[in-house]
Amino acid sequence: MKVSVIGLGYVGLVTSACLAEWGHDVLGADNNRRRLDALLRGAAPFHEPGLDAMVADNLERRRLRFTASATQAARDGDAVIVAVGTHDGNGGWQTLTIQSCLADIVPEMPDDAPLIIRSTMPPDFIRRMALIARAIRSEAGRKPVPVMLNPEFTREGSAIRDFMHPERVVFGSVDDPDGHGLRTLQELYANVTAPMLSMSAMDAAFAKLGANLFLATKISFANELAALCDAYGAHVDNVVQAMGHDPRIGPTFLRAGVGFGGSCLPHQVSMTVRDADRDGIDSPLLDAVNRINHRQRLDLVQHLARMVGQLEGQRVALLGLTFKPHTDDLRDAPSLTVAAELLAAGATVVAYDPMPSARARAIELVPDLVVADDVYAALANASAAALVTEWPEFLQIDWSRAAEAVRRRIIFDGRNALDPSQLRAAGFTYSAFGRMVTGQVAAMEPVQMAMPSGREGRGAGRRTSSRRRRALARVDPESAA
Numbered sequence: 001m002k003v004s005v006i007g008l009g010y011v012g013l014v015t016s017a018c019l020a021e022w023g024h025d026v027l028g029a030d031n032n033r034r035r036l037d038a039l040l041r042g043a044a045p046f047h048e049p050g051l052d053a054m055v056a057d058n059l060e061r062r063r064l065r066f067t068a069s070a071t072q073a074a075r076d077g078d079a080v081i082v083a084v085g086t087h088d089g090n091g092g093w094q095t096l097t098i099q100s101c102l103a104d105i106v107p108e109m110p111d112d113a114p115l116i117i118r119s120t121m122p123p124d125f126i127r128r129m130a131l132i133a134r135a136i137r138s139e140a141g142r143k144p145v146p147v148m149l150n151p152e153f154t155r156e157g158s159a160i161r162d163f164m165h166p167e168r169v170v171f172g173s174v175d176d177p178d179g180h181g182l183r184t185l186q187e188l189y190a191n192v193t194a195p196m197l198s199m200s201a202m203d204a205a206f207a208k209l210g211a212n213l214f215l216a217t218k219i220s221f222a223n224e225l226a227a228l229c230d231a232y233g234a235h236v237d238n239v240v241q242a243m244g245h246d247p248r249i250g251p252t253f254l255r256a257g258v259g260f261g262g263s264c265l266p267h268q269v270s271m272t273v274r275d276a277d278r279d280g281i282d283s284p285l286l287d288a289v290n291r292i293n294h295r296q297r298l299d300l301v302q303h304l305a306r307m308v309g310q311l312e313g314q315r316v317a318l319l320g321l322t323f324k325p326h327t328d329d330l331r332d333a334p335s336l337t338v339a340a341e342l343l344a345a346g347a348t349v350v351a352y353d354p355m356p357s358a359r360a361r362a363i364e365l366v367p368d369l370v371v372a373d374d375v376y377a378a379l380a381n382a383s384a385a386a387l388v389t390e391w392p393e394f395l396q397i398d399w400s401r402a403a404e405a406v407r408r409r410i411i412f413d414g415r416n417a418l419d420p421s422q423l424r425a426a427g428f429t430y431s432a433f434g435r436m437v438t439g440q441v442a443a444m445e446p447v448q449m450a451m452p453s454g455r456e457g458r459g460a461g462r463r464t465s466s467r468r469r470r471a472l473a474r475v476d477p478e479s480a481a
């Protein structure tokens with residue numbers, strides 16, 4: 001089938017490459033020149049395992065082509081998939097990009113080509129989609145096209161596998177009176193053996209949103225459980241391992257740590273809470289999920305402060321910047337909040353991440369952050385270290401060598417990923433969320449970070465808090481608010 005994909009970010013590019021891999025004839029459009037230039041050279045503009053090779057291979061076979069012209073792509077497809085951004089970059093939704101994209105492409109589409117929306121959208125916009133598409137077609141003097149929703153369930157870092165071997169595929173009918181839109185989608189996904197579920201557009205949108213909200217809830221639940229484990233002296237890893245054997249619970253997304261980041265989970269939880277509040281709907285569970293997630297980032301800094309005494313003037317090594325391993329994505333990454341908080345408390349922060357592009361971007365987002373080119377350089381002379389992203393490289397660290405490099409052997413494992421016995425053998429004081437080791441710490445008085453008393457102190461406190469707000473506003477609007 002001839003498929004056009006408008007928008008070549010994570011969602012659109014993975015969709016384009018995988019559909020081409022299945023043998024469809026795909027034309028991808030994007031108006032970002034740098035992104036397009038990279039793609040025409042056969043290189044993905046961001047890190048996603050396997051994507052470079054899949055793009056290059058399908059370009060060579062001419063099953064995948066790229067253009068800067070969305071209207072040309074729209075004219076060309078038997079189906080037109082829209083995957084443009086709906087995130088305002090500041091924790092909110094925006095639908096201007098998709099509205100202007102629809103205004104450009106919908107008049108150009110062939111009469112029998114379904115419009116397939118893959119972007120995640122705010123629920124209230126879904127109601128307007130059918131009307132918008134019909135109005136644009138009628139103004140252009142053309143008959144309506146079928147409009148469908150096809151939400152994606154791919155994770156960064158394993159997006160290709162998730163697309164090619166999904167657990168389910170969901171189709172939502174926005175405007176599909178004779179079922180042509182649904183039949184086209186079924187043909188597009190003919191290779192898939194997983195259940196194909198068709199439903200109303202609103203059901204499909206909530207099937208996507210509900211999955212992400214539930215995953216976020218599992219993580220915040222594990223983090224609350226970790227705090228209880230710390231307080232009462234249980235080991236959260238053992239607890240969730242035992243719980244996970246119950247098929248009603250399952251073992252995944254229960255790893256305690258510094259919390260969830262990325263462009264999807266934090267944004268979708270906070271926007272759902274905000275929209276529900278605007279619409280007079282109570283959402284206390286999701287509100288708590290959100291607050292627990294932000295608390296984890298601040299708690300990591302508090303734990304470090306307690307372990308080193310006070311943060312002012314200390315050098316702290318951050319291991320990992322990306323919101324999870326196997327991506328170079330820093331969107332809403334916990335590391336950025338942690339770095340901004342540590343800097344505001346007067347610490348020097350030296351970070352290392354295996355992704356060079358993430359290191360370069362992090363110093364743009366957090367101006368006083370220092371980045372190192374390798375993990376031992378980040379650890380050199382550090383008074384404390386924190387693991388923020390569980391990259392495999394960090395699980396291979398030679399802790400005896402690290403022990404020689406640091407000034408003080410203190411480490412907080414923000415992902416419950418390191419082996420405490422190895423660290424202790426190398427002389428480190430090790431702490432983590434819910435691994436019993438913070439039990440005594442939790443019972444101690446909280447330490448005031450970089451806030452001396454007295455007149456000068458109050459001034460310094462005010463400076464610190466405005467510095468903190470400015471730093472956080474750049475990286476974590478939710479915490480800065």
Ligand code: UGA
Binds near residue numbers: 155
């Ligand atoms: C998420 C969903 O998992 C995908 O199914 C969905 O398609 C995608 O959003 C989307 O809406 O586009 P992604 O944002 O790539 O995918 O990241 P996840 O793998 O879900 O991880 C999110 C965060 O949760 C990461 O920061 C990770 O470190 C954290 N996490 C994950 C935990 O803190 N604990 C866990 O046990 C698991």
